[in-house]
Amino acid sequence: MWVTKSYDDKFQQEYKIERKLLEIKGAKHTLELFNSQAFDEIALLDGGLLLKNLLCVQSEFLAHLSACSHKNPKRVLIAGGFNLELAFEFLRHSALQVDFLQFDLKVLESLISFLPHYKEVMDTERFQLIPQLSEEFLAQNAQEYRVKYDIILLLESNVNANxxxxxxxxxxxxIVRTPQILLDVQKVRMQLESLEDFAIKMPFFAPLSVLQDCYIFASKLYHPTADIQLQRADMLEGLEYYHANLHLSAFVLPKAVKSALFGAAKN
Known part of the structure; x- marks a missing residue:
């Protein structure tokens, strides 16, 4: 049997599975969990995938790339998605408070055995699960909302990043997820142009990621390569994926892509 991840109807990847372990329908999302010889387990979430033995790719990469680009981050918001390992990686930075925005708790709780550090994260004082902050609330109350963040990760598409x-x-x-850069460079350009009030806007990708996830780094001050905190990046222990050289290489784009994004990307 095979499970399929599609990319905007342009192409798809298939992953061999052995059997379905469970299926859960939450308030908005549907989770299917499969056993896989190659990846241990595969979580299929509305077409998106999490691969159990490669969770480190997304979680280490996004957490440490952003945290090591900021001089002194204190508070992080992870909005959307179910990869609680992102919070675990952020919590390696001793000063960070991590807020995790996800209201579909039925689905999140169903991943307790899939996510290796689920209980550890939930029990950490510097972690807070936020179940009800909506985009409508943000639009209406952003000026009055008292909490301010040093880093925000947006892991779902079709949200108002501004x-x-x-x-x-x-x-x-x-940090904003984008379409696959090689396939939809014009969509990425439009996404870059839609981001307001940022001095730096740079597309990047996770090198050697089988899921081919791509993102935009948008900053009001810090540059992800010029301002990388090398001592902090090199002091991290127990990692499987992230390191300083990989951080720097994530922003190296093909010449044709750089030309197509000229004027929209700011570096």
Whole structure:
């Protein structure tokens, strides 16, 4: 049997599975969990995938790339998605408070055996699960919302990134998921152009990721390669994926892509 991940109807990847372990329908999302010889387990979430033995790729990469690009991050918001390992990686930075925005708790709780550090994260004082903050709330109350963040990760598509950006501090960093850059470079350009009030806007990708996830790094102050905190990046222990050289290589794009994004990307 095979499970399929599609990319905007342009191409798809198939992953061999052995059997389905469970299926859960939450308030908005549907989770299917499969056993896989190659990846241990595969979580299929509305077409998106999490691969159990490669969770480190997304979680280490996004957490440490953003945290090591900021001089002194204190508070992080992870909005959307179910990869609680992101919070675990952020919590390696001793000063960070991590807020995890996800209201579909039925689905999140069903991943307790899939996510290796689920209980450890939930029991950490510097972690907070936020179940009810909506995009409508952000649009209407961003100016009055008292909490400000140094880093915000937006892991779902079709959200208003500028609404969340209003929750950033003046030196804040916003990470946004994008379409696959090689296939949809014009969509990525439009996404870059839609981001307001950022001095730096740079597309990047996770090197050697089988899921081919791509993102935008948007910052009001910090540059992800010029301002990388090398001592902090090199001091991290027990990692499987992230390191300083990989951080720097994530922003190296093909020449044709750089030309197509010229003027929209800011570096």
């Amino acid at each position: 609404s969340y950006a209003k929750l950033l501090n003046d030196d804040g960093i916003l």
